[in-house]
Amino acid sequence: MQAMRYDITLPTDYDMTIIRDRVMKTGYLMDGFKGLLFKLFLISEKKNGDYYNSYSPLYIWKNSEGMSQFIFDGYFDNILRSFGWQHIEIGVTSSIELSDDFTQSQFMTEEKQDILPTDTLKNFDIHEKATEGETGKVVIYNPDKWQKVIFTFYLTKPQTELRCFEILHLSNGEN
Template identity: 60%
Template sequence: MDAMRYDITLPADYDMNIIRNRVRDNGHLMDGFNGLLFKAFLISERSQGELSNSYSPLYVWKDSEGMNKFIFNGFFDNILQSFGWQNIEIGITTVVKLEENFKKSKYVIEKTDDILPGDTLQNTNLNATLSDTESGKLVIYNPDKWKKVTFSFSEARPKKENNIRCFEVLHISTQ
């Protein structure tokens, strides 16, 4: 499975209700998209203690065919037309754990760790376990940046920690 995300940083005075309304009106259009395991419509807000306002959708694709269709068959054009050219981050999944209440998730914590250089990668920890309060866990790695990113989904607002981003989930589409 492949993970995909683009992180659109918005101005500090941006009315985040514009994004909320966009997702409310159009988020369901991704429901049932061929090849999609899930898409989480995520936002961060300065008013909630984050560094910036952002719209940061996160996708997990069952196969590259669905991802390619989304990017090159006009669906991603909506993003390009609304927000301009965006870089898409692609990662390889190592953990995808979704509980029955996954679609009820309201928050996502994103934790990024470096994969440090060494003589071997055999001891690299790309695993993660779900805590009792989490509704989902996703771990991806990106070998062109040597980063590991862990996304932890929950229904309750998590405690804010340094160097960890917190997103609000506006909608989750699944196939």
């Protein structure tokens, strides 16, 4: 599985109801998308104590065919037309742990960890387990950047120093 994400930084005075309305009107269009495990429509808002305003969707793909279809068959063009050229981050999914109430998640944190140079990667842990109060955890790694990223999901907003996103909508892919 692969993870795909783009982080669209928006001005501090940007009216975030524009994004909320956009997701409310069109988020369902990703439901049942071929090759998709799930997509989270994420935002952060400076006024709520976040680092900055952003629209930052996270996709977990079952295969690269669905991801390629999304990018190159016109679906990503909606982002390009609305927000301009975007850098898409791609990572290899190393572990996914989702609880029964994962689909009720309202918030997600992102923790980035550098994978430092070493003479062996044999014992490097690319997995994480969800703990109490968490509805799931997805771990990806990116050998191009030598980085491990941990996405953790919650029903309520956690008290944390990590970057935190509000989940506006969750689309489940094809069954």
